[in-house]
Amino acid sequence: MTTPGRTGLILDEPLLFERSRPGRPGPAVETPDVPEADPARVLGAALRDDIEDFPELSEIDVVRHYTRLSQWNYSIDAGLYPLGSCTMKYNPKLNEVAASLPGIIDVHPLTPDAGVQGLLGMAWELEQILCEISGLDRVTLQPAAGAQGEFVGMKMIRAYHAARGEGERNRVLIPDTAHGTNPASAALNGMEVVEVRSGEDGILHPELIRPLLDDRTSALMLTNPNTLGLFESHVEEVSRLVHEAGGLVYLDGANMNALMGVAKPRDMGVDVMHFNLHKTFSTPHGGGGPGSGPVAIRNLLAPYLPVPVVRKERDSYRLDDELPHSIGRVHAFLGNAGIWVRALAYIRTLGAKGLYEVTELAVLNANYVLEELRDVYDVPRDGRVMHECILSDARQQDAGVTTADIAKRLMDKGFHPPTIYFPLVVSGALMIEPTETETLETLDEFVAAMREIAEESRDEPELVTGAPSRPKVTRLDEVRAARRPRLRWKPPESE
Ligand SMILES: Cc1ncc(COP(=O)(O)O)c(C=O)c1O
Structure with missing residues (x-):
């Protein structure tokens, strides 16, 4: 059984089923002073009393479980989301x-x-x-x-x-x-x-x-x-x-x-x-x-x-x-x-002037990221870009590091990965769209993370090929996950 919360840098959270204790009550409701409704009449066929291993937990356990999970969600309100072609910008x-x-x-x-x-x-x-x-x-x-x-x-x-x-x-x-x-x-x-x-x-x-x-x-x-x-x-x-x-x-x-x-x-x-x-x-x-x-x-x-x-x-x-x-x-x-x-x-x-500035900044930010990274990553098609820029893993491949590895390592550094392997006309594409809403400081943090990964790929490639190390689920057997997904929890002894 795993402990909830953060264990060092590892995020972990047991399922509600695993935290369940027989007989532990949820919210206590006072005995009503009106006749109780017959649940079968209200819920009809939807009423079930035979749910096997239905978790029994206190209210605070449930609240904390979902609150912790929500804190693991990466969102635009939590950090940069440089997903090329998706324009994940901050929305006022x-x-x-x-x-x-x-x-x-x-x-x-x-x-x-x-x-x-x-x-x-x-x-x-x-x-x-x-x-x-x-x-x-x-x-x-x-x-x-x-x-x-x-x-x-x-x-x-x-x-x-x-x-x-x-x-x-x-x-x-x-x-x-x-x-x-x-x-x-x-x-x-x-x-x-x-x-x-x-x-x-x-x-x-x-x-x-x-x-x-x-x-x-x-x-x-x-x-x-x-x-x-x-x-x-x-x-x-x-x-x-x-x-x-x-x-x-x-x-x-x-x-x-x-x-x-x-x-x-x-x-x-x-x-x-x-x-x-x-x-x-x-x-x-x-x-x-x-x-x-x-x-x-x-x-x-x-x-x-x-x-x-x-x-x-x-x-x-x-x-x-x-x-x-x-x-x-x-x-x-x-x-x-x-x-x-x-x-x-x-x-x-924003008004007309504001929209113009959005365009200017979206283009400026993409070009800034490109210029700051072009000496450490391959730039497959050169020239000024518009709102997004494309890099590739061509310079990291000799060390056995691929675009997928770079994307996964970014997660360890606290960033959502960019779009990868798209567009199809570029082998191993990393498609980065910083959007206009990011500050120079955030762009610099992202650039620093990408530069660190380029350095690691050269000096300690296993750090990158083994990433991510922080999330609860690290490298999946992707084929098995797609072919034989485990979609239902079962108690350990019945597995
Ligand atoms: C250039 C471009 N065209 C079309 C689409 C499709 O839009 P939607 O996902 O809303 O169907 C996208 C989505 O990101 C896009 O980037």
Whole structure:
């Protein structure tokens, strides 16, 4: 049996089952002075009295157990979360307060429009702001994630070509540096995915795309900045070529914290794009949602917007379901309202100047980390990066140290690891996105930890290959854990 709490540096915590003592009571409730309800009547079939080994503990034991576990959770409120492509930045608590106001959380989704004018007004306002940031004409807030935004955008592109009698345009060109969800969203729409190789410098070049364009071209789906953290500097010319061939340009705009306030997607030739509100505009990404992936479009795609759309009439707002060519409804009601309320609060707090500064700082911080580490880690594609930078384990491999080892050793040093082995175009990639919310001191601490690991990899590689040493569960047999997971606790004697 293990002791609770911290044993030296080892975090350990027994299960409640292991702490159980037969007959130990939980909270004591005074004998009621009203007749007792029959639990079977209240709970019906849900009532069980045969739970084997149900743990018996005092209230304080239970409280401490969960409190200790919660303290082991690594979160953005606990420290830097440099997870590239996920934009795990600090989210101001003010936005949480805004999203938890009773007028927002207590609203019944079927309330008639007249009863939710404030909420519809906020949806309208956010749509206008996203139009301004993107330079595009209309926005739908419905998609519940970036990937769903992609799916919706591609569906609208299909509807557009079909309405023009060009339904055979079914090919989507996707660079090898695109986010992984892009080909999946195109394929789910029944489109054929054609991979475009990027140049040696990690970006797309007009001559690489020209031979792939023809009258089957439906769209180019571009992640910009791409997953190498690089700005697609030929984007205008590439978009022109796609348009000339009759295709449309889709932008994966999940990385807008590298562009907003500085560059507008419309000026790059973009016809349709999605935002990740839960990356760029305050809600934490990760944990599987909920999220919000609004789609912005040029007017030529407006007939196909999902329903309902928000309409402003003089000073009031209403939801409109009458859109005959709409691709349909893609989410219940108007998407995840809590997420877009947070985004609006974030944008309104910062203002246009603040958003510009967010972009500046996100880019500055990523370049700072890159410059501070480039003499000890391999930099697979050189040049100025945008909001994230990519390193690799190429210089540590001779000592038998891999990217996974470096990531695990970072945990010993108190940091969440960065994204690893992505993007796929770089072998052993470490994808670091410090985000704009971190101070210089935090960035320096992270850099120092990474430099220590580089040093250890050279002088004492077993420290790195044996990491992590602090967590209760250290190195897992990953294959066994996946193939033969132990999902239920059993008393030791029955194992
Ligand atoms: C560039 C990019 N595109 C698309 C997505 C997909 O977004 P979601 O996870 O909300 O589906 C992500 C997620 O991080 C992303 O970074």
